Amino acid sequence: MKILSISQTQAADRYTIEHEPIASLDLMERAAQALLVWFLQNIDPARPIVLLCGKGNNGGDGLALARLLRANGYWDLRVFLVDHKGSPDFEANLDRLGKDILQELLQDQLKQEHFPADIVWVDALFGSGLSRVLEGRYAEWIYQINERSGTKVSIDLPSGLMGDAIAQTDLLRVFKADYTLTFQYPKLALVHPYTAALAGQLEVLDIGLHPDYLQSAESSYSWMSLADIQSIIKPRKKHSYKGDYGHAYLLAGSPNTMGAALIAAEACARSGAGLLSLNTAKETFRACNSRLPELMLQERSSHAPNLEAYKAILCGPGLGQDEGVNSLLAELLQNWQGPMVLDADALNLIAKNPSYLEWANENWILTPHPGEFKRLLGLNQLGPDQLDLGIEYCRKHQLNLLLKGSISVFIESDGHCTFYDFGTSALAKGGSGDLLAGLICGLLAQGYTIKDSVSLGLALQGRAAQLAERELGSAHAVLSSDILKQIGKAYASF
Numbered sequence: 001m002k003i004l005s006i007s008q009t010q011a012a013d014r015y016t017i018e019h020e021p022i023a024s025l026d027l028m029e030r031a032a033q034a035l036l037v038w039f040l041q042n043i044d045p046a047r048p049i050v051l052l053c054g055k056g057n058n059g060g061d062g063l064a065l066a067r068l069l070r071a072n073g074y075w076d077l078r079v080f081l082v083d084h085k086g087s088p089d090f091e092a093n094l095d096r097l098g099k100d101i102l103q104e105l106l107q108d109q110l111k112q113e114h115f116p117a118d119i120v121w122v123d124a125l126f127g128s129g130l131s132r133v134l135e136g137r138y139a140e141w142i143y144q145i146n147e148r149s150g151t152k153v154s155i156d157l158p159s160g161l162m163g164d165a166i167a168q169t170d171l172l173r174v175f176k177a178d179y180t181l182t183f184q185y186p187k188l189a190l191v192h193p194y195t196a197a198l199a200g201q202l203e204v205l206d207i208g209l210h211p212d213y214l215q216s217a218e219s220s221y222s223w224m225s226l227a228d229i230q231s232i233i234k235p236r237k238k239h240s241y242k243g244d245y246g247h248a249y250l251l252a253g254s255p256n257t258m259g260a261a262l263i264a265a266e267a268c269a270r271s272g273a274g275l276l277s278l279n280t281a282k283e284t285f286r287a288c289n290s291r292l293p294e295l296m297l298q299e300r301s302s303h304a305p306n307l308e309a310y311k312a313i314l315c316g317p318g319l320g321q322d323e324g325v326n327s328l329l330a331e332l333l334q335n336w337q338g339p340m341v342l343d344a345d346a347l348n349l350i351a352k353n354p355s356y357l358e359w360a361n362e363n364w365i366l367t368p369h370p371g372e373f374k375r376l377l378g379l380n381q382l383g384p385d386q387l388d389l390g391i392e393y394c395r396k397h398q399l400n401l402l403l404k405g406s407i408s409v410f411i412e413s414d415g416h417c418t419f420y421d422f423g424t425s426a427l428a429k430g431g432s433g434d435l436l437a438g439l440i441c442g443l444l445a446q447g448y449t450i451k452d453s454v455s456l457g458l459a460l461q462g463r464a465a466q467l468a469e470r471e472l473g474s475a476h477a478v479l480s481s482d483i484l485k486q487i488g489k490a491y492a493s494f
């Protein structure tokens with residue numbers, strides 16, 4: 001799905017109103033219905049709810065939602081208004097709001113009053129019409145609510161977040177949502193690595209905007225959902241043998257960090273690769289044989305072996321950075337033209353030796369976490385321009401970057417970005433990156449394209465983590481070894 005800019009989102013609204021056709025007030029009602037469905041599924045009707053409504057159409061959505069909530073058994077509602085005057089659809093919904101719902105003009109209540117701890121705050125102050133950083137009383141209100149407990153739900157966008165003007169965002173003046181219920185398309189600020197955390201969990205609600213507009217709109221950002229994954233998976237054929245599924249080659253591991261290499265290797269094997277060779281330190285062979293007997297082991301020397309037999313390569317997990325490894329990596333980078341995943345120490349060595357990037361090509365996939373990304377770019381801190389810098393880096397060196405995070409972004413060599421929200425908190429642990437790198441390499445070996453390998457790798461990792469979490473009862477306890485065991489069920493779930 002394309003990610004549209006705010007001006008394109010507004011044009012999509014207008015196009016729908018004109019071509020469906022539908023009155024804008026009815027479109028707002030449709031949006032409120034979609035919000036109601038989410039509330040019915042996620043929020044207990046007995047909880048107290050405060051709706052903060054601005055005077056634009058975002059506030060109108062909040063008012064329409066308040067009316068529908070009341071009609072559906074949510075009785076403890078309070079509506080705070082910024083003003084009684086506002087956009088026509090706001091005013092129409094204010095007229096429709098039953099007098100049995102407490103309405104008051106927002107003053108200093110947020111500072112002075114006590115609110116119950118289980119309260120639900122609904123942020124309908126500003127949506128896509130926000131045109132500048134919040135000042136004065138607006139900034140003060142946001143600050144007050146961010147300090148309070150309760151569940152925080154933003155409609156369309158957390159107030160204070162400008163949908164696509166990332167550089168202008170002041171992170172301290174944005175409503176910090178637990179959930180953001182956005183309409184039809186994710187907006188860039190909701191998925192951008194600098195601002196995504198402010199949106200909490202993102203839910204994209206279908207409000208039936210006209211599909212023709214989306215088809216013709218141009219965007220270099222897209223969003224992949226788990227529903228898109230099934231069509232990528234290639235079935236395994238009955239009449240096939242190991243040679244049909246590719247031979248993967250791993251340059252990984254050293255005596256003290258063999259775990260990373262073994263996690264990557266097992267993930268690679270479980271992704272379905274036909275054969276797997278691991279180039280590693282001789283001292284670790286016993287551990288490798290006992291943990292993963294399917295591996296073919298190759299003793300590490302300072303020269304790369306003949307690589308003709310291989311379909312895809314992964315370099316980095318647990319590799320170490322000594323001189324022998326460095327020269328072996330350099331030789332591989334220079335000579336190998338096929339698909340290759342570069343992770344962990346391979347990235348650190350590239351960061352130390354930027355001249356290696358002269359050999360880069362469209363088959364390289366660099367998979368940094370934020371720390372590695374900073375090192376690659378030579379930055380002390382990642383700011384609002386981090387995505388633009390990543391795009392520039394990919395275009396300049398003609399390679400692909402997978403920026404890993406709670407929402408991961410895959411930047412292709414032409415600068416196109418795809419965002420994925422497949423992660424869970426169980427993945428915020430050592431080993432997750434090795435597992436992902438192994439999966440991607442295994443998929444590349446089987447002949448999946450670069451983009452499909454990344455998409456399917458992320459989906460398998462995320463789904464397997466969810467399954468492990470379900471089995472163990474909590475994200476806290478999940479280890480990479482548990483996730484590895486769920487890869488089969490993850491495949492079957494798509």
Ligand SMILES: NC(=O)C1=CN([C@@H]2O[C@H](COP(=O)(O)OP(=O)(O)OC[C@H]3O[C@@H](n4cnc5c(N)ncnc54)[C@H](OP(=O)(O)O)[C@@H]3O)[C@@H](O)[C@H]2O)[C@@H](O)CC1
Nearest residue numbers: 013028031056057058126127128129130131132133134156
């Ligand atoms: N169109 C449709 O069909 C549908 C739209 N939908 C909904 O509409 C929302 C967009 O509504 P919207 O365009 O009315 O903008 P919105 O975010 O409510 O705020 C505008 C107001 O804020 C003001 N303002 C701006 N910046 C400010 C600042 N820093 N500080 C203070 N004020 C500031 C601005 O005033 P001005 O800039 O003129 O001073 C104006 O008064 C969208 O997010 C979605 O929720 C859904 O119902 C689906 C159908």
Ligand SMILES: [K+]
Nearest residue numbers: 123126155157
């Ligand atoms: K909002």
